[in-house]
Amino acid sequence: MYYTVNNWNLGVGNISIVGVSSSSLFIVGDSHEIQLSSLFDTPPESFIVGSGTINREEEIIDHDATND
Amino acid sequence: MMPRTTNVKQAKINSISHSSLFQIGDTKEIKPQADVLAVQKEGGISSDKGFELNQYRIFNTTIQPIPDPEIVVGSHCHHHQNIYVSNIDVTAISTSAITQLGSSKKINSLARLKHIRILKDENEEED
Numbered sequence: 001m002y003y004t005v006n007n008w009n010l011g012v013g014n015i016s017i018v019g020v021s022s023s024s025l026f027i028v029g030d031s032h033e034i035q036l037s038s039l040f041d042t043p044p045e046s047f048i049v050g051s052g053t054i055n056r057e058e059e060i061i062d063h064d065a066t067n068d
Numbered sequence: 069m070m071p072r073t074t075n076v077k078q079a080k081i082n083s084i085s086h087s088s089l090f091q092i093g094d095t096k097e098i099k100p101q102a103d104v105l106a107v108q109k110e111g112g113i114s115s116d117k118g119f120e121l122n123q124y125r126i127f128n129t130t131i132q133p134i135p136d137p138e139i140v141v142g143s144h145c146h147h148h149q150n151i152y153v154s155n156i157d158v159t160a161i162s163t164s165a166i167t168q169l170g171s172s173k174k175i176n177s178l179a180r181l182k183h184i185r186i187l188k189d190e191n192e193e194e195d
Contacts, residue, residue, distance in 0.1 A: 005144045007072070011152035020088075020158060020165040023100070023179035028153055029171035030071040030144070035133060038163075038179040041126040046182070050189030 071171030072146050079156040079169065088161040091168040101178045102164035103127050109186040119184075126182050 020026045023038040071094060084090050087102040103121055107113060121127045153169075161167050164179045 001138060001140045003140070003142045005142065007144065007146045007148065009148045010072075010150075012154075014155040014157070015153060016155075016157040018159050020161045020167055022163040022181060023102070023165060023177040025166050025168070025175060025177070026158065027166070027168045027172070027175075028076065028151060028156070029074045029094070029168060031171060031175065032173045034175045036175070036177050037131045038181070039126050039129070039131075040181050041124075042183045046184045048184070048186045050187065 070146070070149075072149055072151050074151045074169050074171070075153070076156060076169050077154045080158070081161065081167070082159045084161045086163040088164060089166045089168070090161060091166065091172075092170060094170040095168070095172040097174040097176070098166060098168075098172060099176045100164035100166065102180065104163060104179070104181045105184070106181070107184045107186070110188045124182055126180055131178060 015028075017026060022040070023036045025034060025036060079092075081090055086104060087100050089098065089100055091098070105119060105121055105124070105127075107116075107119055156169075158167055163181065164177050166175065166177060
């Protein structure tokens with residue numbers, strides 16, 4: 001596939017952005033190759049209610065890794 | 069193909085965090101990466117022992133780049149060599165994000181985020 005782009009004047013007055021987050025891109029200029037990837041993970045097992053009152057040291061989060 | 073020049077009168081950035089980037093100028097390649105594990109536990113966390121990142125599958129998966137079978141040949145012709153922006157106001161740039169005033173050849177950014185919430189039992193509340 002062949003394509004030709006002819007760019008004339010490009011001017012913007014005001015840009016106001018609240019957030020540029022989790023591997024996103026805000027570019028004012030030219031670019032050639034862009035690859036953005038983001039992994040987000042909150043499975044139900046990551047919401048633990050009262051996982052036992054053993055103190056911090058013995059608290060192994062293995063059950064989280066097995067069925068993650 | 070000469071990239072265009074970016075002219076910005078005023079840029080106001082409030083916060084940049086978690087391996088993010090505010091780039092003024094041209095670049096050849098940018099490759100930010102961020103692995104974030106956010107743990108909220110009722111009653112606070114004393115130490116981050118037991119929360120090693122390698123035990124979670126999300127931090128071990130490798131991302132396959134998108135295959136690009138089609139051959140695309142594009143030619144750009146810039147009749148005006150400048151890009152004009154007068155005001156830029158960004159409140160937050162976070163978690164391997166990029167704000168660039170300029171041109172770049174290759175951008176490859178990756179963010180991995182996992183949330184864990186640990187609450188006490190309801191009956192534990194009363195005692």
